[in-house]
Amino acid sequence: MTVYTTPPSPTRPIRSFVRRAGRTTTGQQRALQTYGERFVLPYEPQQLDLAACFGRVAPTVLEIGFGMGDATAQIAEGRPNTNFLCCEVHEPGVGALLKQIGERGLTNIRIIAHDAVEVLDQMLAPDSLDGIHLFFPDPWHKTRHHKRRLVQPPLVARLAARLRPGGYLHGATDWEPYAQQMLAVLSAEPVLRNSASGYAPRPAYRPPTKFERRGLKLGHGVWDLVFLRV
Ligand SMILES: C[S@@+](CC[C@H](N)C(=O)[O-])C[C@H]1O[C@@H](n2cnc3c(N)ncnc32)[C@H](O)[C@@H]1O
DSSP states (O other): OOOOOOOOOTTOOOOSOOOOOOOOOHHHHHHHHHHHHHHEEOOOSSOOOHHHHHTSOOOEEEEEOOTTOHHHHHHHHHOTTSEEEEEOOOHHHHHHHHHHHHHHTOOSEEEEOSOHHHHHHHHOOTTOEEEEEEESOOOOOSGGGGGGOSOSHHHHHHHHHHEEEEEEEEEEESOHHHHHHHHHHHHHOTTEEESSSSSBOOOTTOOOOHHHHHHHHTTOOOEEEEEEEO
8 A cells, every 4th residue: 555654855854753653554544545545645845736736715724743633633524614734744643534534524634644844845835824733743852852843933934924914823732841932932923923812722623632632641731822923
């Protein structure tokens, strides 16, 4: 069976992920075969025609790192008038989301099984997104790994530039020091403004994610942040 996740390019040494070992289940494999061609887009270092990919013109949200995609599928089902372009490098997760797409009959999700940073830089035009979801990005607890965290000024500037004015960036984390970093970095980005004073209440469209539930069992808190492009 085709492996949809594409190898990273050798030019960007610090990555926000390591490719985890993990078995793709028979159900996920079957979903990759059945739905992959329709819903998985290839990574190509050229600008994506979003209307052509989704077969319609609609507000588009980029999700970075959907994990097993349970929250993604629920959100897409609840927001049928929005397109969701979803990036994940973990192949079992891609299979799991495809399975949900099939079971729920969703048509408003497209997946790119590749590093979202490269997708952002190479495939998405300025002002092309209505929203960005960054739910429970890997917290990279150890100080020597902090450089792998996604929420840092250079990437946030590039994310903000892909949002149309009025678009939103919604992040969430269960790791308080990373929440503090997110709040500081997002607050310092000149073209973003905080929709709340400090952390935001969890927006109704976001169900608890798998990673979040794991954190809650460990006694972690949860911090949402919603910033708007000015
Ligand atoms: C901690 S998990 C959270 C998953 C999910 N959002 C949740 O809350 O359950 C972070 C996920 O982001 C993915 N990831 C990390 N960096 C990524 C990147 N640059 N591009 C795409 N996926 C990435 C990882 O493979 C992992 O599945």
